[in-house]
Amino acid sequence: MDAPWVTYTEWAAAYGDLVYTRFFQQDIIVISSEKVAKDLLERRSHIYSDRPELPANKIIGMDFNSVLARYGSRWRFHRRLFHQAFKEDSSLSFRPMQLRKAHQLLRGIMESQSPEDYAACIRLHSSSVIMTAVYDYEAAPRGDPFVTIIEKAIEIAITEGRPQVSAVFSAFPILLRLPSWFPGMDIKKRGAVMQKYMSKWLDEPFQYVKERMGAGATAPCMVSDALEKWQDNDDEVVKAIQETAATAFVAGAETTASAMSVFLLAMVLHPEVQERAQALIDSVVGTARLPNFEDRPSLPYIDAILRETLRWHPIVPMGVPHATYDEDVYEGCYIPKGAMILPNVWAMTHNEEKYPNPDEFIPERFLTADGSLNDDTCNFTFGFGRRICVGRHVADASLWSAMALMLAVFKFTKAKDEEGNDIDFEPKWFGGLTTHPLSFPCSITPRLERMDMETLNVLIEASA
Numbered sequence: 001m002d003a004p005w006v007t008y009t010e011w012a013a014a015y016g017d018l019v020y021t022r023f024f025q026q027d028i029i030v031i032s033s034e035k036v037a038k039d040l041l042e043r044r045s046h047i048y049s050d051r052p053e054l055p056a057n058k059i060i061g062m063d064f065n066s067v068l069a070r071y072g073s074r075w076r077f078h079r080r081l082f083h084q085a086f087k088e089d090s091s092l093s094f095r096p097m098q099l100r101k102a103h104q105l106l107r108g109i110m111e112s113q114s115p116e117d118y119a120a121c122i123r124l125h126s127s128s129v130i131m132t133a134v135y136d137y138e139a140a141p142r143g144d145p146f147v148t149i150i151e152k153a154i155e156i157a158i159t160e161g162r163p164q165v166s167a168v169f170s171a172f173p174i175l176l177r178l179p180s181w182f183p184g185m186d187i188k189k190r191g192a193v194m195q196k197y198m199s200k201w202l203d204e205p206f207q208y209v210k211e212r213m214g215a216g217a218t219a220p221c222m223v224s225d226a227l228e229k230w231q232d233n234d235d236e237v238v239k240a241i242q243e244t245a246a247t248a249f250v251a252g253a254e255t256t257a258s259a260m261s262v263f264l265l266a267m268v269l270h271p272e273v274q275e276r277a278q279a280l281i282d283s284v285v286g287t288a289r290l291p292n293f294e295d296r297p298s299l300p301y302i303d304a305i306l307r308e309t310l311r312w313h314p315i316v317p318m319g320v321p322h323a324t325y326d327e328d329v330y331e332g333c334y335i336p337k338g339a340m341i342l343p344n345v346w347a348m349t350h351n352e353e354k355y356p357n358p359d360e361f362i363p364e365r366f367l368t369a370d371g372s373l374n375d376d377t378c379n380f381t382f383g384f385g386r387r388i389c390v391g392r393h394v395a396d397a398s399l400w401s402a403m404a405l406m407l408a409v410f411k412f413t414k415a416k417d418e419e420g421n422d423i424d425f426e427p428k429w430f431g432g433l434t435t436h437p438l439s440f441p442c443s444i445t446p447r448l449e450r451m452d453m454e455t456l457n458v459l460i461e462a463s464a
């Protein structure tokens, strides 16, 4: 896997937590400590909340994307739209839907036979939560027309949008004038495909909501709420609503699914963690119903697993690049205006002083001696300051409900060979702007006796 965060972590060991490098015209600052990241990106957020100008974004049809928006009025309005739908208290309204989607995930896993099937169920779960929250749209289990478009586009975006690729085109925007057949200019061919996908993606689900609103058939969702709130406004407002809605999927579906696949890997590798979680669920919830959000405070170990999942293999290991809006001086170091700031989140979650044996999966590190949760939420895996992830409350509830319910119903094991022996494997990782484990041999089976689809449905009914 191409893993620059590991190289940058080595640089930090040699040169310190704030490393300056220059890539042709572009000043780049890599921050490898949580303290320095918070000092700069949070406490001085008025300087550090811009994004670098990435000319490649336009080529890959991503210039609508709020995540990459420059610091200014357009970004501010996007942020306001997101805030309306996804701030902590608004996100509570999604919880019944998220529980229903977690129930669907259980049904899907119950029918699944292979690691590829499990991965498809996990992707469907996160896509489906976002599609309902944003468009009140129920994604079909297979081959959904909207989800297919956007998944293909995201696959290209997370490869071509890697910071190291973007940096080359930022340093040499002239390269983007080369024809697509020129060696190394594949981005142009793939970009043309992306642009087509993205323009459909911006338009079609949005029109779906408008038609349903016209027919009085839509339930509250991000788009209908925003259209109602800003109904007397002009085309720019409508465009912003379209762009933020389209961004929510791009930013939220793949990231949440990646975190779920890290969780699955961790459970397969750590039967002792599963058993501790399941013993707790059995003692708090019993086996006659499934956990729900009201049980959450009594199930601290599930939260500890969630936090450790985000820490062990952070989904966005180099964060999303920030940029300086002005020059600055920090502890004697001059930081130029327009510098690209890369928070090396991987180095922060693998800081041995804070997280001893950082490569080990140990949820207990988030518990106090009496078994309750400590104050370390690992929130920085969702970013920093004014640009912190706006979907973190929704993501947190999706992950918690999916993890708790899967642990309640299933056990996760390595796959067996023909002689019944465990198939050992070395995890391999996809690495782009986001990262996740590649498919690995595993098996997910009901952990309770006589559990089949019929009894699962009875359990779900009892829990609704």
Ligand code: HEM
Pocket: 066, 067, 068, 069, 079, 082, 086, 130, 247, 248, 249, 251, 252, 253, 255, 256, 259, 315, 316, 319, 320, 321, 322, 381, 382, 383, 384, 385, 386, 387, 388, 389, 390, 391, 392, 394, 395
């Ligand atoms: C496990 C799931 C997720 C992870 C790990 C994650 C992580 C991140 C990170 C690291 C950033 C960059 C923050 C920064 O620049 O400092 C970010 C930004 C963002 N995320 Fe998430 N995210 C997740 C889920 C979601 C969801 C579900 C949504 C939408 C519903 C979402 C929407 C956004 C948006 C719009 C931004 C851009 C914020 C801005 O630039 O102002 N994310 N996320």
